[in-house]
Amino acid sequence: MIWPNTLIEKLGVKYPIIQAPMFGVSTPQMVAASAKAGCLGTLALADLSAAQSAQLIQETKRLTDQAFAVNIFAHHIPEITDDLRQKFVKTKRFIEELAKENHLEINLPDLEHIKVNSYHEQVDVIIEHGCKIVSFTFGNLDAESIRKLKEHNITLIGSCTSVEEALMLEESGIDIICVQGIEAGGHRGTFDPENIPEIGGFSLLSQVFDSVKVPLLYAGGIYNARTLWASKELGAQGFQVGSILLASQESALQPFEKERLQRVTENEVVLTRSFSGRFARGIRNQFTKALDETDYILPYPYQNKLTGELRKVAKAMNNADFVNIWVGQSIHTYSESSATDILKELILEVEKIF
Amino acid sequence: MIWPNTLIEKLGVKYPIIQAPMFGVSTPQMVAASAKAGCLGTLALADLSAAQSAQLIQETKRLTDQAFAVNIFAHHIPEITDDLRQKFVKTKRFIEELAKENHLEINLPDLEHIKVNSYHEQVDVIIEHGCKIVSFTFGNLDAESIRKLKEHNITLIGSCTSVEEALMLEESGIDIICVQGIEAGGHRGTFDPENIPEIGGFSLLSQVFDSVKVPLLYAGGIYNARTLWASKELGAQGFQVGSILLASQESALQPFEKERLQRVTENEVVLTRSFSGRFARGIRNQFTKALDETDYILPYPYQNKLTGELRKVAKAMNNADFVNIWVGQSIHTYSESSATDILKELILEVEKIF
Numbered sequence: 223m224i225w226p227n228t229l230i231e232k233l234g235v236k237y238p239i240i241q242a243p244m245f246g247v248s249t250p251q252m253v254a255a256s257a258k259a260g261c262l263g264t265l266a267l268a269d270l271s272a273a274q275s276a277q278l279i280q281e282t283k284r285l286t287d288q289a290f291a292v293n294i295f296a297h298h299i300p301e302i303t304d305d306l307r308q309k310f311v312k313t314k315r316f317i318e319e320l321a322k323e324n325h326l327e328i329n330l331p332d333l334e335h336i337k338v339n340s341y342h343e344q345v346d347v348i349i350e351h352g353c354k355i356v357s358f359t360f361g362n363l364d365a366e367s368i369r370k371l372k373e374h375n376i377t378l379i380g381s382c383t384s385v386e387e388a389l390m391l392e393e394s395g396i397d398i399i400c401v402q403g404i405e406a407g408g409h410r411g412t413f414d415p416e417n418i419p420e421i422g423g424f425s426l427l428s429q430v431f432d433s434v435k436v437p438l439l440y441a442g443g444i445y446n447a448r449t450l451w452a453s454k455e456l457g458a459q460g461f462q463v464g465s466i467l468l469a470s471q472e473s474a475l476q477p478f479e480k481e482r483l484q485r486v487t488e489n490e491v492v493l494t495r496s497f498s499g500r501f502a503r504g505i506r507n508q509f510t511k512a513l514d515e516t517d518y519i520l521p522y523p524y525q526n527k528l529t530g531e532l533r534k535v536a537k538a539m540n541n542a543d544f545v546n547i548w549v550g551q552s553i554h555t556y557s558e559s560s561a562t563d564i565l566k567e568l569i570l571e572v573e574k575i576f
Numbered sequence: 577m578i579w580p581n582t583l584i585e586k587l588g589v590k591y592p593i594i595q596a597p598m599f600g601v602s603t604p605q606m607v608a609a610s611a612k613a614g615c616l617g618t619l620a621l622a623d624l625s626a627a628q629s630a631q632l633i634q635e636t637k638r639l640t641d642q643a644f645a646v647n648i649f650a651h652h653i654p655e656i657t658d659d660l661r662q663k664f665v666k667t668k669r670f671i672e673e674l675a676k677e678n679h680l681e682i683n684l685p686d687l688e689h690i691k692v693n694s695y696h697e698q699v700d701v702i703i704e705h706g707c708k709i710v711s712f713t714f715g716n717l718d719a720e721s722i723r724k725l726k727e728h729n730i731t732l733i734g735s736c737t738s739v740e741e742a743l744m745l746e747e748s749g750i751d752i753i754c755v756q757g758i759e760a761g762g763h764r765g766t767f768d769p770e771n772i773p774e775i776g777g778f779s780l781l782s783q784v785f786d787s788v789k790v791p792l793l794y795a796g797g798i799y800n801a802r803t804l805w806a807s808k809e810l811g812a813q814g815f816q817v818g819s820i821l822l823a824s825q826e827s828a829l830q831p832f833e834k835e836r837l838q839r840v841t842e843n844e845v846v847l848t849r850s851f852s853g854r855f856a857r858g859i860r861n862q863f864t865k866a867l868d869e870t871d872y873i874l875p876y877p878y879q880n881k882l883t884g885e886l887r888k889v890a891k892a893m894n895n896a897d898f899v900n901i902w903v904g905q906s907i908h909t910y911s912e913s914s915a916t917d918i919l920k921e922l923i924l925e926v927e928k929i930f
Contacts, residue, residue, distance in 0.1 A: 384842055384843070385842055385907075386842065386843070403776050403778055404758060404774070404776045405775070405776035405778050405779040417843070419842060419843060420758070420774065421759070421842065421905050422757050422758045422759035422776035422777050422778070422796065422797060422905055423776050423777065423778040424757055424759050424776070424777040424778065424796060424797030424798075424803055424806065424807070424905075424906070425759040425796075425797040425799075425803075425904065425905035425906040425907075426905070428797070428799075428800065428802055428803050428806075428906065429842075429906060429907065429908075431802075432908075442776065442778060442779075443776060443778030443779040443782070444778075445782075446782065448782055448785075448809055448810055448811065449778055449779075449782050449810065451809050452778065452782075452806040452807070452809040452810045453778070453806070455802055455805050455806040455809055456802055456803065456806045457802065488738055488739055488740065488773060488775065488783075489738070489740070489771070489773060550779065551775050551776055551778075551779035551780070552778070552779040552782065552783060553739075553779075553783065554783075554786075
């Protein structure tokens with residue numbers, strides 16, 4: 223048995239490999255397919271409502287009787303100030319004009335019609351449905367939520383992008399920390415969205431390992447046996463993979479998005495705030511170029527809600543220039559097999575080499 | 577013997593560990609001290625004149641009879657246009673005002689008095705003095721220089737920060753490629769200074785390993801046995817370390833700079849173009865904050881020459897707010913022992929654990 227065993231029992235898996243939560247990409251089917259490979263699937267609940275969260279949990283439970291994690295956003299919701307109202311109007315107008323120029327017919331919401339969810343109701347739903355593992359990102363859970371979840375013997379996995387964040391998570395009793403190297407695709411898990419550390423996996427994972435006692439997952443750049451094993455050498459006891467599943471059978475990406483992904487080059491993979499207001503790593507396109515470095519970026523979740531309609535319309539038109547395609551820095555051929563087969567192949571490769 | 581052996585004979589060393597060129601920090605003494613530990617020292621010649629380069633090579637040769645590498649800058653020298661002339665005047669004025677506000681008496685050069693060296697004369701000096709290993713950064717050497725150096729059986733080490741750059745180096749017959757992860761301290765080795773890829777070591781090293789056949793060094797974040805060994809798992813056959821030697825006995829840093837270094841926190845380590853016009857990783861201070869995100873940044877080497885005088889004056893006044901203190905993302909306690917002892921300790925740690 224070559225696999226680090228600290229997390230195998232705790233997570234109820236055969237292999238300490240975690241399918242990353244990828245809201246908009248991962249599906250209940252992907253969670254079940256990952257579990258079938260002996261890995262931990264993660265259901266991405268993001269900042270969905272309690273009702274939507276409950277529905278997805280139920281759907282996943284119908285597909286698998288294995289353990290899976292649910293992932294929620296522990297973000298702070300910014301206050302609606304006059305300043306935000308004005309900025310919202312300007313940003314909305316800018317995006318509407320951009321859409322018009324590009325023949326995308328959209329109908330963007332007004333600020334007062336945007337419904338923003340906090341994670342507190344999700345916490346109740348998660349407990350109610352007997353989930354056993356909760357991972358979260360964009361910050362730390364409040365003490366009361368941590369207490370409630372722990373009272374129900376739920377294992378908590380927090381995400382960090384700096385040593386400072388790791389220390390805060392450990393201090394508040396989080397069981398496992400997922401260390402997110404700068405290589406990772408999708409959103410940076412950073413607590414403070416305005417000021418993101420951009421620390422490479424080598425330095426970050428090793429320093430977090432030197433600084434905390436809780437077991438660590440590593441996320442960011444793992445796409446083959448060598449990258450997985452290197453993170454083990456740096457101190458990871460579990461391995462989170464996302465990008466290798468982007469084009470899988472169970473991915474919610476559309477064929478045109480998978481096709482775009484297969485053509486991506488290293489200089490197109492950038493950090494952008496344009497889609498959600500928080501930094502995320504994905505493919506640079508007309509939309510990111512039009513918005514990044516401008517003032518038309520609202521704090522999360524408002525930017526996310528505002529651009530959501532545009533992305534929906536672009537997606538329906540197979541327009542890769544106005545959708546977010548997140549991807550990490552390890553560019554490779556993205557397998558279109560099932561998540562089960564992709565993960566099994568990774569496991570076999572690791573067992574063969576190490 | 578646990579060490580990868582591909583480069584041991586080629587570099588004439590006992591251990592495939594390379595002391596990074598750190599212009600302004602590394603010294604002939606550091607090169608000799610590194611050689612004494614069985615590692616490859618690197619003499620940083622940057623863009624010094626032929627005469628200065630010759631002097632440093634001679635000095636190093638007096639201190640050691642071991643192999644060492646010399647490192648030069650293979651940068652493109654920008655043409656002096658009217659645009660550059662105007663920008664120079666404005667930048668000079670800005671820096672002069674900043675210096676005055678901060679009680680630093682400086683006398684900055686005019687553009688026409690700045691002497692810019694190209695590496696071609698250095699190449700002749702290197703051959704003349706019988707150097708056997710040349711590493712370079714900021715681009716690729718021209719075909720004629722490569723031919724000349726190879727004719728004299730000189731081993732060439734190029735630096736890459738992307739897969740694309742690695743392919744270019746391999747294509748032109750460079751013997752060894754040093755892969756620089758985003759974690760690295762000091763200057764990014766990127767060919768095009770305007771557009772730097774910011775790829776973490778995990779993704780970059782593994783992808784370069786998948787893409788080229790020449791042996792690889794890894795630079796960026798190595799500060800202990802674990803980080804060194806992780807880069808081996810990712811495909812490195814040699815290991816370049818810089819930051820662990822910053823506070824060593826043989827470092828040219830002043831006591832106040834070493835003291836500042838020992839207090840550095842993770843959110844202070846940034847990429848900045850403010851000092852040289854090229855992106856480099858180091859400690860954020862009053863100077864970087866005043867210049868980054870402004871237009872007062874000239875292309876390398878002009879920014880470097882312009883700020884040189886300011887840095888010299890600040891250094892003499894022990895003013896850490898106006899000097900460049902480069903450092904990588906792996907923050908640790910910087911040993912003040914000799915480079916020999918620091919490297920020996922790293923070697924022992926690796927041999928003990930792996």
